[in-house]
Amino acid sequence: MLSVVVSEIQGDYIEILDLSDINHVKNVFRKNIGDKLRAVDGKNEYFCKIEEIDEKHIKLKIIEKKEDKFSLNIKIDAGISILKGDKMDLTIQKLTELGINKIIPILANRCVVKLDKKKDRWDNISKEALKQCQGVNPTIIDDIKKMNELEFEKYDLIIVPYESEKNIYIKEILKNKDKEIKNILYIIGPEGGFENEEIELLKKREAKIISLGNRILRAETAAIVTGGVIINEFF
Numbered sequence: 001m002l003s004v005v006v007s008e009i010q011g012d013y014i015e016i017l018d019l020s021d022i023n024h025v026k027n028v029f030r031k032n033i034g035d036k037l038r039a040v041d042g043k044n045e046y047f048c049k050i051e052e053i054d055e056k057h058i059k060l061k062i063i064e065k066k067e068d069k070f071s072l073n074i075k076i077d078a079g080i081s082i083l084k085g086d087k088m089d090l091t092i093q094k095l096t097e098l099g100i101n102k103i104i105p106i107l108a109n110r111c112v113v114k115l116d117k118k119k120d121r122w123d124n125i126s127k128e129a130l131k132q133c134q135g136v137n138p139t140i141i142d143d144i145k146k147m148n149e150l151e152f153e154k155y156d157l158i159i160v161p162y163e164s165e166k167n168i169y170i171k172e173i174l175k176n177k178d179k180e181i182k183n184i185l186y187i188i189g190p191e192g193g194f195e196n197e198e199i200e201l202l203k204k205r206e207a208k209i210i211s212l213g214n215r216i217l218r219a220e221t222a223a224i225v226t227g228g229v230i231i232n233e234f235f
Contacts, residue, residue: 081190110192
């Protein structure tokens with residue numbers, strides 16, 4: 001079912017004010033009064049009927065409300081060293097589909113792309129991916145941070161795949177937990193890899209440096225694989 005993001009809720013009615021959502025509903029899918037839509041607000045999903053629709057707003061009547069059953073019971077954040085154009089876009093799309101809580105773009109030393117602020121496009125990519133996968137809770141795209149600006153103390157577990165690590169694997173770390181895990185951060189290096197000083201910084205912050213296997217994975221592949229393995233362990 002076609003999904004939109006709630007702008008306002010008043011009693012049994014929902015207002016949709018986002019112009020891209022309105023265009024999608026009205027001009028792409030050609031929905032009209034009486035047609036049904038699904039709306040989400042980050043906590044619940046609403047199955048609705050269109051009451052009013054024009055170029056600037058859509059008014060929906062709530063038919064049924066359901067609590068979020070799609071989100072994980074832990075928070076998994078992904079620190080992704082900024083990748084070239086389409087690779088970063090793909091990573092954001094797929095991590096949103098997986099249900100990652102937050103994506104933190106990282107300006108690592110060997111990043112090929114040098115940005116000083118996040119791109120609006122990343123928010124749009126995540127928003128569209130959320131609607132496509134029928135998720136409820138949106139993935140947050142954080143501001144760009146340098147490695148030493150990450151809030152390491154917020155996390156119960158920090159995982160860093162690294163091509164030079166050959167002996168410690170992610171499953172070992174996840175299965176041999178010595179405390180309850182509620183907040184996880186995993187960090188993916190840039191296309192040129194981490195510099196030694198970055199790995200040393202991460203070790204000092206108690207990050208677990210792990211291997212993803214014998215093959216050298218592209219950064220975007222490593223980001224998706226690592227997220228999927230962690231989610232599978234806690235799903």
